[in-house]
Amino acid sequence: MRSFLYFLTALAVIGLAAWAYRENHLTQQAMNERRALEREVASLSNAITIQRTEWAYLNRPDRLRELVDVNFARLRLVPMTADHFGEIGQVAYPLPVLRSDYSTAVEVFGDLQSTPPARQEDTP
Amino acid sequence: MMRTPLRPLARVLKARETGENPDYIEQENRRLRLENMRDAARNQAEGRLLTLALLFLCGFVLLGARMGLLAATAPLEMSVGLSEDISSARADILDREGRVLATNLPTHALYAETRRMVDPVRAARELARIFPDIDADRMAARFTDPQRRFIWIRAQLSPEQQQAVHDIGEPGLLFGPRDMRVYPNGRIAAHVLGGARYGQQGVRAAELLGVAGTELYFDSRLRDPDMVKEPLHLSLDLTVQATVTEVLEGGMRMLNAKGASAVLMDVYTGEVISLVSLPDFDPNQRPAPPTEGEPADSPLFNRAVQGYYELGSVMKSFAVAQGLDSGAVTPDTMIDTRGPLTWGRFRINDFRNYGPELSVRDVMVRSSNIGTARIMQAIGVEAQQDFLRKFGFLDPAQIELAEAARSRPLLPDRWSDLSVMTISYGHGMSTSPLALAAGYASLVNGGRKITPTLQRQDNVQAGAQIISAQTSQQMRLMLHQVVQQGTASFARIAGYPVGGKTGSADKPGPRGGYMKDAVLATFASVFPSHDPRYVLIVTLDEGADTTGPEPRRTAGWTAVPVSAEITRRIAPLLDMRPIRLEAANAAFDAALHSSVGH
Numbered sequence: 001m002r003s004f005l006y007f008l009t010a011l012a013v014i015g016l017a018a019w020a021y022r023e024n025h026l027t028q029q030a031m032n033e034r035r036a037l038e039r040e041v042a043s044l045s046n047a048i049t050i051q052r053t054e055w056a057y058l059n060r061p062d063r064l065r066e067l068v069d070v071n072f073a074r075l076r077l078v079p080m081t082a083d084h085f086g087e088i089g090q091v092a093y094p095l096p097v098l099r100s101d102y103s104t105a106v107e108v109f110g111d112l113q114s115t116p117p118a119r120q121e122d123t124p
Numbered sequence: 125m126m127r128t129p130l131r132p133l134a135r136v137l138k139a140r141e142t143g144e145n146p147d148y149i150e151q152e153n154r155r156l157r158l159e160n161m162r163d164a165a166r167n168q169a170e171g172r173l174l175t176l177a178l179l180f181l182c183g184f185v186l187l188g189a190r191m192g193l194l195a196a197t198a199p200l201e202m203s204v205g206l207s208e209d210i211s212s213a214r215a216d217i218l219d220r221e222g223r224v225l226a227t228n229l230p231t232h233a234l235y236a237e238t239r240r241m242v243d244p245v246r247a248a249r250e251l252a253r254i255f256p257d258i259d260a261d262r263m264a265a266r267f268t269d270p271q272r273r274f275i276w277i278r279a280q281l282s283p284e285q286q287q288a289v290h291d292i293g294e295p296g297l298l299f300g301p302r303d304m305r306v307y308p309n310g311r312i313a314a315h316v317l318g319g320a321r322y323g324q325q326g327v328r329a330a331e332l333l334g335v336a337g338t339e340l341y342f343d344s345r346l347r348d349p350d351m352v353k354e355p356l357h358l359s360l361d362l363t364v365q366a367t368v369t370e371v372l373e374g375g376m377r378m379l380n381a382k383g384a385s386a387v388l389m390d391v392y393t394g395e396v397i398s399l400v401s402l403p404d405f406d407p408n409q410r411p412a413p414p415t416e417g418e419p420a421d422s423p424l425f426n427r428a429v430q431g432y433y434e435l436g437s438v439m440k441s442f443a444v445a446q447g448l449d450s451g452a453v454t455p456d457t458m459i460d461t462r463g464p465l466t467w468g469r470f471r472i473n474d475f476r477n478y479g480p481e482l483s484v485r486d487v488m489v490r491s492s493n494i495g496t497a498r499i500m501q502a503i504g505v506e507a508q509q510d511f512l513r514k515f516g517f518l519d520p521a522q523i524e525l526a527e528a529a530r531s532r533p534l535l536p537d538r539w540s541d542l543s544v545m546t547i548s549y550g551h552g553m554s555t556s557p558l559a560l561a562a563g564y565a566s567l568v569n570g571g572r573k574i575t576p577t578l579q580r581q582d583n584v585q586a587g588a589q590i591i592s593a594q595t596s597q598q599m600r601l602m603l604h605q606v607v608q609q610g611t612a613s614f615a616r617i618a619g620y621p622v623g624g625k626t627g628s629a630d631k632p633g634p635r636g637g638y639m640k641d642a643v644l645a646t647f648a649s650v651f652p653s654h655d656p657r658y659v660l661i662v663t664l665d666e667g668a669d670t671t672g673p674e675p676r677r678t679a680g681w682t683a684v685p686v687s688a689e690i691t692r693r694i695a696p697l698l699d700m701r702p703i704r705l706e707a708a709n710a711a712f713d714a715a716l717h718s719s720v721g722h
Contacts (some may be wrong), residue, residue: 046230056308061366062713079367082619082702123603 241296436629475705
């Protein structure tokens with residue numbers, strides 16, 4: 001009986017040693033992974049910094065103003081002034097939807113050319 | 125302990141006499157002895173068990189504490205440069221909406237370890253090809269110098285340059301990671317940001333130190349490792365700042381001014397929304413401080429904060445406010461304005477003759493020097509000093525800029541009765557545009573003291589009440605009338621009622637006295653005038669409107685139109701709906717009636 005107990009204890013010690021060995025390696029592996037992840041996080045946050053800086057640089061007011069000047073013919077952007085504010089009363093009611101039995105886009109396009117009077121009748 | 129014999133003779137003899145079996149005695153003694161031994165053994169075992177249990181307890185407590193500690197500490201992110209004593213970390217600076225004003229960009233420095241170099245002469249030649257300012261022969265001489273083992277070549281490299289240097293293939297040319305301070309918006313807000321430079325340099329990192337402006341003022345906070353991830357939010361609005369810079373620059377060019385400055389401040393929170401000083405510079409390549417000439421003409425000089433000038437008539441508002449607040453006058457009190465007003469050898473004149481008398485309101489609207497001098501004459505030296513001190517005009521401006529503490533207002537050596545009169549119309553005492561902005565904010569915000577700040581605020585400043593709310597309301601109306609009827613007619617803009625006061629001060633000459641053709645024009649304005657939210661100070665240094673037959677230098681022709689254009693452009697950007705002039709006038713009438721009713 002006693003020798004059996006000794007045997008069991010020895011077995012338990014061996015088992016625990018094997019477990020500790022495995023655990024040790026798992027820990028080291030986890031630490032390696034952590035280091036790799038940290039490196040990745042650092043490089044990604046570096047990339048974010050660079051992109052944020054680039055975004056800020058591309059959106060600097062001087063450049064935006066130049067872009068507005070260059071594209072004035074197309075966009076007609078002008079500085080915002082008091083005239084650009086509207087009253088709520090200036091907002092038009094939505095026009096009633098034009099009822100139509102047209103089936104295809106081509107037909108709609110062709111027929112719209114001749115419909116303006118009909119459309120005006122529809123609006124209140 | 126004495127060992128008891130198993131068969132003590134005395135007891136055995138006694139037992140024999142009484143006819144008892146003496147063996148019992150032996151057995152009893154043996155039993156007692158064994159019991160003693162058992163007790164001792166148990167005590168020992170118990171002690172050992174206790175010790176062991178304590179040891180285990182200690183172990184578990186230790187482990188538990190360590191685990192708790194690990195669980196409680198915040199996870200730390202590894203970042204380049206943090207591993208060494210020298211840290212290049214520096215927090216970002218953002219504007220009030222979170223747009224980047226200053227940030228760090230990872231880059232590389234180039235250095236050489238001469239002992240590891242294979243072909244130093246060729247390396248020097250190739251380097252000179254990449255960097256035009258490197259002299260190949262001198263670099264080769266440095267590389268081959270046996271005394272040198274380590275040479276810094278470049279503090280910063282662009283990625284292209286780094287690749288080109290890498291392509292040389294010289295093992296002795298090495299790259300060290302660096303952080304570079306970048307101001308993506310270039311010259312915009314240059315004076316507020318200041319600039320940065322490298323401090324201690326190591327191979328793996330280099331310190332970034334602030335040189336001026338907020339970068340220097342907040343240097344320790346920006347470099348604090350615990351707060352590096354937290355960006356610093358300034359009160360500036362990038363869009364507004366850019367617009368003010370653009371308009372002010374245009375105005376300065378058109379009016380041929382030497383310099384200009386603008387301060388836009390929230391009258392309730394004291395936040396500086398925009399602070400511009402022209403000429404300016406690019407903080408990415410901060411110029412060296414000037415070694416000759418007037419330091420105040422250098423682009424590095426912040427006219428809005430460091431520039432203390434005699435600002436002229438804009439200071440009349442404070443004289444009038446003091447008159448009203450002390451109860452000495454009301455807006456309708458008539459003031460004798462017959463000129464010139466002589467005081468000893470000194471004569472005070474008006475720009476033109478305004479007749480024998482004017483009401484206090486008209487003294488403001490027409491800007492009469494004699495009128496304000498007369499109002500203040502009755503109030504005296506000490507009251508004036510107290511009043512101006514309450515507004516913060518006698519002390520250096522409080523703002524989060526490193527330069528602010530270095531300059532202070534110029535005050536009269538002996539504050540005489542004459543000083544009282546000249547200071548009432550803005551001569552004899554110097555004020556910075558920033559201090560003026562804070563003063564006007566207090567004048568119109570209901571009378572509360574405002575300390576200017578460059579940090580974003582969430583709450584209204586609860587400053588001390590320095591003038592009564594009624595005086596503040598009267599000042600709003602007078603400033604409104606100056607624009608509607610007086611010297612600042614160009615400030616009437618569609619959509620936004622503006623109130624303000626002009627000031628055209630002859631600049632002091634280099635050898636005393638005042639220069640004839642050099643005027644510092646200032647316009648202090650508040651908008652919307654009936655319920656002011658912002659104060660805008662615009663100054664133009666030696667500007668002149670030359671469109672007429674003779675140059676016009678007064679503020680009404682120079683600073684006012686520029687200021688009006690700025691207001692027209694920025695008011696919509698500040699989310700302000702247009703207000704009709706009639707609505708503003710009605711608000712003034714309503715305020716007047718409610719105060720009369722009290």
